[in-house]
Amino acid sequence: MWAKKHLLYTGATRQPFILSIRDGSVDLSSFKRWLGQDYVFVREFVPFVASVLIKASKKSDDGNDMEVILGGLASLNDEIAWFKSEASKWDVPLSNTVVHKANQNYRRFLENLMLPEVDYAVAITAFWAIEAVYQESFAHCLEDGSKTPSELQDTCQRWGNEGFGEYCRSLQKIANRCLEKASSDVLTKAEVTFLRVLEHEVEFWNMSHGCA
Numbered sequence: 001m002w003a004k005k006h007l008l009y010t011g012a013t014r015q016p017f018i019l020s021i022r023d024g025s026v027d028l029s030s031f032k033r034w035l036g037q038d039y040v041f042v043r044e045f046v047p048f049v050a051s052v053l054i055k056a057s058k059k060s061d062d063g064n065d066m067e068v069i070l071g072g073l074a075s076l077n078d079e080i081a082w083f084k085s086e087a088s089k090w091d092v093p094l095s096n097t098v099v100h101k102a103n104q105n106y107r108r109f110l111e112n113l114m115l116p117e118v119d120y121a122v123a124i125t126a127f128w129a130i131e132a133v134y135q136e137s138f139a140h141c142l143e144d145g146s147k148t149p150s151e152l153q154d155t156c157q158r159w160g161n162e163g164f165g166e167y168c169r170s171l172q173k174i175a176n177r178c179l180e181k182a183s184s185d186v187l188t189k190a191e192v193t194f195l196r197v198l199e200h201e202v203e204f205w206n207m208s209h210g211c212a
Ligand SMILES: Cc1ncc(CNC=O)c(N)n1
Pocket: 038, 041, 042, 045, 079, 130, 131, 134, 201, 204
């Protein structure tokens, strides 16, 4: 299981689309496709994060969880504004976007995780994994030796910056604390959910990169 997780995690954070940004060979039409689709995704991600906040307010025994999740929601507010300005810069129309299959599947997955019967430990694990994949992927494009085009630096900074890394570590701590106390049934569900997140992230990158 660990080997599979590791393999998938590397697959999700070192996917060809990300590697093409890092080595400067990225096809700008792929980038634009990603931008339009990710805006749609993020608008669905907000209610998911709100559902995690509700679970935290009911289940969490640690006063700090709410602040961390609320901080995530606040930064999504900035992020939506950023998507709008970035899209106008790149001439990507945001209304009437045809939502790709991979995006639809991912959104359906999030909708299921919003259900009240989904355990807080499972939901927060998914939340952490979703954020961590972006953090690790884009931070990779900012490392020494990367040849990320200057016009994509801002995108990579958005998720690859140190503050976002710190936020992901806070989410990881919350998830770990919940999983330590979880029943084996919940633990299994959290593991499966984690793997599903990685699969959806890979499919999302593939959709951006390919011509599907
Ligand atoms: C497909 C996907 N996964 C994760 C993120 C990062 N979270 C919020 O922005 C994202 N924007 N898009």
